[in-house]
Amino acid sequence: MTTPQGARARARMEVTTAIKDEARRQLAAEGAAKLSLRAVARELGMVSSALYRYFPSRDDLLTALIIDAYDSLGEAAETAHAAAAGAAPAQRWVVVCEAVRGWALTHPHEYALIYGSPVPGYSAPDTTIPPAARVALVLIGILREAFERRGLARTPVPAELAPEARRMADELVPGLPPEVAVAMVAAWAQLFGLVGFELFGQFKGVVEERERFFRHAAAQLAHGVGLVFP
Amino acid sequence: MTTPQGARARARMEVTTAIKDEARRQLAAEGAAKLSLRAVARELGMVSSALYRYFPSRDDLLTALIIDAYDSLGEAAETAHAAAAGAAPAQRWVVVCEAVRGWALTHPHEYALIYGSPVPGYSAPDTTIPPAARVALVLIGILREAFERRGLARTPVPAELAPEARRMADELVPGLPPEVAVAMVAAWAQLFGLVGFELFGQFKGVVEERERFFRHAAAQLAHGVGLVFP
DNA sequence: CTCAAGCGAGAGCACTGCTCTCCCAAGCAG
DNA sequence: CTGCTTGGGAGAGCAGTGCTCTCGCTTGAG
Numbered sequence: 306m307t308t309p310q311g312a313r314a315r316a317r318m319e320v321t322t323a324i325k326d327e328a329r330r331q332l333a334a335e336g337a338a339k340l341s342l343r344a345v346a347r348e349l350g351m352v353s354s355a356l357y358r359y360f361p362s363r364d365d366l367l368t369a370l371i372i373d374a375y376d377s378l379g380e381a382a383e384t385a386h387a388a389a390a391g392a393a394p395a396q397r398w399v400v401v402c403e404a405v406r407g408w409a410l411t412h413p414h415e416y417a418l419i420y421g422s423p424v425p426g427y428s429a430p431d432t433t434i435p436p437a438a439r440v441a442l443v444l445i446g447i448l449r450e451a452f453e454r455r456g457l458a459r460t461p462v463p464a465e466l467a468p469e470a471r472r473m474a475d476e477l478v479p480g481l482p483p484e485v486a487v488a489m490v491a492a493w494a495q496l497f498g499l500v501g502f503e504l505f506g507q508f509k510g511v512v513e514e515r516e517r518f519f520r521h522a523a524a525q526l527a528h529g530v531g532l533v534f535p
Numbered sequence: 536m537t538t539p540q541g542a543r544a545r546a547r548m549e550v551t552t553a554i555k556d557e558a559r560r561q562l563a564a565e566g567a568a569k570l571s572l573r574a575v576a577r578e579l580g581m582v583s584s585a586l587y588r589y590f591p592s593r594d595d596l597l598t599a600l601i602i603d604a605y606d607s608l609g610e611a612a613e614t615a616h617a618a619a620a621g622a623a624p625a626q627r628w629v630v631v632c633e634a635v636r637g638w639a640l641t642h643p644h645e646y647a648l649i650y651g652s653p654v655p656g657y658s659a660p661d662t663t664i665p666p667a668a669r670v671a672l673v674l675i676g677i678l679r680e681a682f683e684r685r686g687l688a689r690t691p692v693p694a695e696l697a698p699e700a701r702r703m704a705d706e707l708v709p710g711l712p713p714e715v716a717v718a719m720v721a722a723w724a725q726l727f728g729l730v731g732f733e734l735f736g737q738f739k740g741v742v743e744e745r746e747r748f749f750r751h752a753a754a755q756l757a758h759g760v761g762l763v764f765p
Numbered sequence: 766c767t768c769a770a771g772c773g774a775g776a777g778c779a780c781t782g783c784t785c786t787c788c789c790a791a792g793c794a795g
Numbered sequence: 796c797t798g799c800t801t802g803g804g805a806g807a808g809c810a811g812t813g814c815t816c817t818c819g820c821t822t823g824a825g
Contacts, residue, residue: 421652498728
């Protein structure tokens with residue numbers, strides 16, 4: 306991230322990324338369960354104990370991969386969104402959803418790492434939160450723009466949820482109405498439900514034309530969040 | 536399942552369920568990653584190799600636990616539905632969704648086992664399909680009843696999805712309109728997206744009043760699938 | 766130019782899944 | 796009721812894992 310000061314620091318960074326690259330290769334090939342520190346070290350021509358100079362434990366390596374995966378997915382969503390810059394908000398929403406799905410299909414094991422069951426002893430370090438938010442930020446940006454163009458319908462929220470809705474709006478989407486915050490978060494979770502079910506085989510024997518199905522479901526999600534198709 | 540013929544067969548069943556019970560205990564305590572055949576055997580006072588007389592591999596044990604988990608979750612959904620027998624379909628839909636969430640919160644590791652990332656080398660044996668369908672069947676039952684009472688709205692499906700929608704309806708919900716099949720499957724996946732996000736910590740710092748939030752989201756799901764609140 | 770810091774190598778510990786062989790007791794057929 | 800077969804437990808062992816510790820060598824920073 307920062308400029309490497311000395312040669313020593315640069316070498317350290319290089320080895321660190323080499324380890325991560327090889328680990329990512331093994332992750333993509335076999336899945337997180339089969340990712341072995343010793344195998345990574347072996348492939349890099351070093352001995353396993355040397356690897357502990359760079360990552361204090363296997364879980365820390367996994368955490369680094371998790372952050373990278375979040376960033377990769379976030380970037381995929383952002384570039385897809387940028388490429389659809391001219392389209393209407395509702396259409397861009399669908400495009401971003403499809404980008405998420407596409408990334409998941411090309412990086413199944415990395416997707417499983419970040420949106421599947423938490424692998425280590427249930428520890429999601431706070432370092433993962435900012436990169437994890439990138440997809441959500443793209444979606445929020447679409448909503449904000451639609452709102453400013455007065456192109457956002459609202460579904461009312463029951464009274465028992467009103468205070469929480471206000472709090473969510475303040476913290477997540479300041480300036481947007483509370484109903485939008487609630488709908489947004491729900492759609493966000495539901496999007497990953499759709500992607501996860503397809504990826505983890507739950508649609509086997511149920512949905513065949515998955516791309517068309519997903520496009521429609523994403524459009525319905527857009528509808529649910531208040532976006533209107535022109 | 537079948538009546539144990541001889542004493543030998545009965546003993547085998549007893550040991551088998553003892554193994555599963557102990558394995559489930561460890562699963563609930565530590566998660567699937569830490570489930571160890573040797574630890575199970577140790578706790579049962581036998582040696583690890585003896586366990587292979589009952590389960591040919593660790594993955595087979597996990598598969599057995601997966602099936603049990605699906606059944607447990609399905610049963611939770613069914614009893615919740617039965618307990619709400621008098622209510623309107625839309626309300627029963629919400630009740631069943633809440634039962635799924637409740638089961639997930641009380642059995643997090645078992646939930647992760649069945650709806651998290653597939654643990655073994657990506658093998659979901661077909662034996663898991665029928666128990667996995669139980670929750671969906673409950674939801675379908677609600678829809679069917681609502682449909683017969685003419686209490687089911689339909690959201691049109693785009694032309695490109697129409698053939699697939701027909702196929703899905705024929706295979707999943709024969710007698711119900713294709714639009715319902717599509718909406719049902721989407722809602723089904725989205726339900727588990729909501730539950731999974733809450734369970735796996737994605738709502739940390741985002742949603743605080745999770746029960747209220749979920750109830751509202753489930754109601755919106757019911758709305759999306761065509762159920763109307765009286 | 767020196768010398769500590771950083772890093773790799775190696776051995777080793779405790780653990781895992783899984784296999785194979787041995788051997789005994791219990792259940793079944795006669 | 797007896798004999799035999801077979802199911803299943805015990806133990807050793809293999810290959811692999813994560814992780815620790817100690818020992819030196821290099822090399823870059825002061």
